[in-house]
Amino acid sequence: INALESELDAAASYCRAESLGIEVTAFAFPHTLSDELDASISRHAAAVAGIVPLSVHGPFLDLYPASRDKEVVALARRRHEQGLRASTVLGATLYVAHLSFLPFIRNRGYPDGFAAATAEFWAPLADEAASHGITVVLENLWEPGPEMQRAALDHARHPALKASFDNGHALVFSNVPAATWIEVIGADLAHCHLHDNDGQEDQHGAVGTGREEWDALFAAVRRHASECQIVLESDDLARNRASVAAARAYFLSNGAR
Numbered sequence: 689i690n691a692l693e694s695e696l697d698a699a700a701s702y703c704r705a706e707s708l709g710i711e712v713t714a715f716a717f718p719h720t721l722s723d724e725l726d727a728s729i730s731r732h733a734a735a736v737a738g739i740v741p742l743s744v745h746g747p748f749l750d751l752y753p754a755s756r757d758k759e760v761v762a763l764a765r766r767r768h769e770q771g772l773r774a775s776t777v778l779g780a781t782l783y784v785a786h787l788s789f790l791p792f793i794r795n796r797g798y799p800d801g802f803a804a805a806t807a808e809f810w811a812p813l814a815d816e817a818a819s820h821g822i823t824v825v826l827e828n829l830w831e832p833g834p835e836m837q838r839a840a841l842d843h844a845r846h847p848a849l850k851a852s853f854d855n856g857h858a859l860v861f862s863n864v865p866a867a868t869w870i871e872v873i874g875a876d877l878a879h880c881h882l883h884d885n886d887g888q889e890d891q892h893g894a895v896g897t898g899r900e901e902w903d904a905l906f907a908a909v910r911r912h913a914s915e916c917q918i919v920l921e922s923d924d925l926a927r928n929r930a931s932v933a934a935a936r937a938y939f940l941s942n943g944a945r
Contacts, residue, residue: 746771806845818848850878867908
């Protein structure tokens with residue numbers, strides 16, 4: 689499950705009791721990186737010690753790694769270097785970063801240029817991550833389909849650069865079903881953020897409370913990305929507990945698939 693900083697200790701205790709992994713989200717936000725990075729790293733390291741698997745959500749607000757402005761790219765690189773430093777200290781194995789494709793740009797050459805610039809940005813950071821046993825996973829947000837994730841990975845061809853599928857984002861911003869998205873990414877899908885919504889707003893609801901076709905989604909993960917790390921991302925412990933119960937019920941009742 690993911691854990692906001694405000695519920696870190698309670699979420700960590702729950703994960704230990706239930707033999708679950710945890711995803712730390714504090715380092716996604718500018719105030720943590722700007723004002724209190726070292727203190728927050730120390731606090732999180734103590735809180736999550738011994739919990740596996742462990743992932744870290746990297747920064748994303750106002751960052752655009754594929755920019756043509758070198759200063760914008762430099763800021764994104766500095767923020768992700770900070771996020772990766774935290775991931776290294778915490779012992780994370782996955783580092784989640786938004787792809788940041790802008791679908792409202794209708795220039796014909798934009799998608800290819802974006803994929804190439806994304807691969808160029810992430811390749812050296814993936815090298816650094818890999819030296820600490822970390823895989824970087826690029827997460828969809830506004831993308832209308834899985835093609836940009838597929839293109840960025842194909843450009844990079846880096847063993848420590850994979851994909852993350854966020855089904856809640858896809859419900860709001862895409863017409864492509866989750867099962868199709870997962871099939872297209874295939875074995876390069878190393879991480880999923882799973883939550884639910886009404887298709888209009890990214891509500892981070894518990895599994896089963898919105899419009900997602902969960903049977904088809906879970907079946908696609910089993911079929912196409914069976915080693916994928918699933919993170920239930922409802923942004924508070926109560927909803928995450930409900931998601932854990934729903935996901936466990938699916939896997940227990942469909943264990944033979």
